[in-house]
Amino acid sequence: xxxxxxxxxxxxxxxxxxxxxxxxxxxxxxxxxxxxxxxxxxxxxxxxxxxxxxxxxxxxxxxxxxxxxxxxxxxxxxxxxxxxxxxxxxxxxxxxxxxxxxxxxxxxxxxxxxxxxxxxxxxxxxxxxxxxxxxxxxxxxxxxxxxxxxxxxxxxxxxxxxxxxxxxxxxxxxxxxxxxxxxxxxxxxxxxxxxxxxxx
Amino acid sequence: xxxxxxxxxxxxxxxxxxxxxxxxxxxxxxxxxxxxxxxxxxxxxxxxxxxxxxxxxxxxxxxxxxxxxxxxxxxxxxxxxxxxxxxxxxxxxxxxxxxxxxxxxxxxxxxxxxxxxxxxxxxxxxxxxxxxxxxxxxxxxxxxxxxxxxxxxxxxxxxxxxxxxxxxxxxxxxxxxxxxxxxxxxxxxxxxxxxxxxxxxxxxxxxxxxxx
Numbered sequence: 001x002x003x004x005x006x007x008x009x010x011x012x013x014x015x016x017x018x019x020x021x022x023x024x025x026x027x028x029x030x031x032x033x034x035x036x037x038x039x040x041x042x043x044x045x046x047x048x049x050x051x052x053x054x055x056x057x058x059x060x061x062x063x064x065x066x067x068x069x070x071x072x073x074x075x076x077x078x079x080x081x082x083x084x085x086x087x088x089x090x091x092x093x094x095x096x097x098x099x100x101x102x103x104x105x106x107x108x109x110x111x112x113x114x115x116x117x118x119x120x121x122x123x124x125x126x127x128x129x130x131x132x133x134x135x136x137x138x139x140x141x142x143x144x145x146x147x148x149x150x151x152x153x154x155x156x157x158x159x160x161x162x163x164x165x166x167x168x169x170x171x172x173x174x175x176x177x178x179x180x181x182x183x184x185x186x187x188x189x190x191x192x193x194x195x196x197x198x199x200x
Numbered sequence: 201x202x203x204x205x206x207x208x209x210x211x212x213x214x215x216x217x218x219x220x221x222x223x224x225x226x227x228x229x230x231x232x233x234x235x236x237x238x239x240x241x242x243x244x245x246x247x248x249x250x251x252x253x254x255x256x257x258x259x260x261x262x263x264x265x266x267x268x269x270x271x272x273x274x275x276x277x278x279x280x281x282x283x284x285x286x287x288x289x290x291x292x293x294x295x296x297x298x299x300x301x302x303x304x305x306x307x308x309x310x311x312x313x314x315x316x317x318x319x320x321x322x323x324x325x326x327x328x329x330x331x332x333x334x335x336x337x338x339x340x341x342x343x344x345x346x347x348x349x350x351x352x353x354x355x356x357x358x359x360x361x362x363x364x365x366x367x368x369x370x371x372x373x374x375x376x377x378x379x380x381x382x383x384x385x386x387x388x389x390x391x392x393x394x395x396x397x398x399x400x401x402x403x404x405x406x407x408x409x410x411x412x
Contacts, residue, residue: 026382028233032312077288080306081280120310127303172398177390184386191381 010141013134017145019193023121024153025186027128030121034154035179037115044158048151050112052144054094055125058087059143062126063136076130083126088117121150157182207332214336215343232348232389234304236380238361241349243290243297245342247305249335251282252314256334258282260322275318276309283308313341348388356380 023029030051037047062083070076095113098106116122125146129139160182169178234240258278259266266274287305291298298305308314317337322330354360356379358369367373378384 028228028382028385029307031228031232077284080284080287080309081277084276084280084309120307123310124303124307127306131303170394170398171401173390173394177393177397180386180390180393184383184390187381187383187386188378191383 014145018149029124052147055147235349249338252338253335257331260330
């Protein structure tokens with residue numbers, strides 16, 4: 001493949017993971033924090049940025065670990081544990097660095113970092129990367145795109161939920177119920193992108 | 201004292217009182233994706249029950265020897281151990297199913313319910329009752345997911361477990377393709393949560409009224 005062709009291929013993976021294969025709306029990953037941290041746009045943006053950052057880097061790190069540690073020793077089944085350790089260690093490391101060098105950023109982003117270790121979207125992105133046999137560049141494009149897609153979904157949801165505080169919702173539907181219905185409508189809207197792009 | 205609960209109370213709490221899915225809508229990430237077909241959901245449910253029951257049992261068994269500072273790490277490793285066992289067994293004996301579940305079996309590790317039961321119950325209770333608690337927490341979760349998958353497969357494909365159903369598989373029923381696509385999962389779960397919560401709210405209001 002020529003250089004230009006390769007770039008286009010990466011851009012397709014990036015856009016497909018943001019829109020047609022949105023990790024939250026089409027793959028249901030990262031639902032827990034999506035349902036519980038989507039009440040305000042401001043916090044949703046903070047968590048979203050943290051996810052984009054962590055996901056892009058952990059997919060790259062996990063790819064290196066899988067390629068150079070697990071595969072040569074035929075320890076592929078060990079990837080669940082290794083990936084989790086890498087994600088936890090990376091998040092811890094980033095937290096320390098930010099706290100030391102940028103207290104302002106720590107105030108906005110830092111509180112979300114511990115939440116991210118248990119966000120299944122992060123581990124899910126790495127597992128998809130293995131299943132789809134991506135190379136490093138494809139993996140990074142996929143990680144970045146999935147992070148952006150997740151952020152897009154949670155920020156949109158937070159915007160809608162801020163408006164909902166004045167709406168009259170049946171008692172049994174309040175909280176998670178109505179959030180799920182909105183998520184369903186958003187997923188429906190995102191299906192509209194199908195056919196525009198395919199990442200595989 | 202928390203440790204003195206009766207087995208029956210533990211079971212009822214896990215299935216109904218504190219059912220993690222419709223009480224807090226926790227832990228649906230790893231499993232909602234597989235509710236498009238009932239058979240996938242059944243396998244996933246077995247995986248979740250297997251993992252919650254045995255990891256709660258193991259966490260409880262080791263609770264007196266686990267240093268508190270590394271508790272979370274140990275719990276994660278225990279959970280990961282059982283998930284790997286299941287994943288490897290599935291890959292060996294039912295490779296097609298393993299492929300169609302994709303990464304979701306592995307994602308059971310990050311399922312908040314399992315960690316939640318280990319933290320909230322198994323840490324402070326003896327092994328046998330922790331096993332029961334874990335088993336029924338997993339079962340409570342499985343029931344909701346099975347309900348979602350039955351509705352989705354029936355309305356979307358006209359079948360249950362791949363067996364064509366009368367009326368729904370005939371020309372009389374226009375298949376709702378949307379039900380087997382992602383939005384169908386959100387809508388179905390939302391409606392189930394709505395019904396169960398309304399029943400529960402009505403029940404609580406009745407108890408309140410009786411007290412007055």
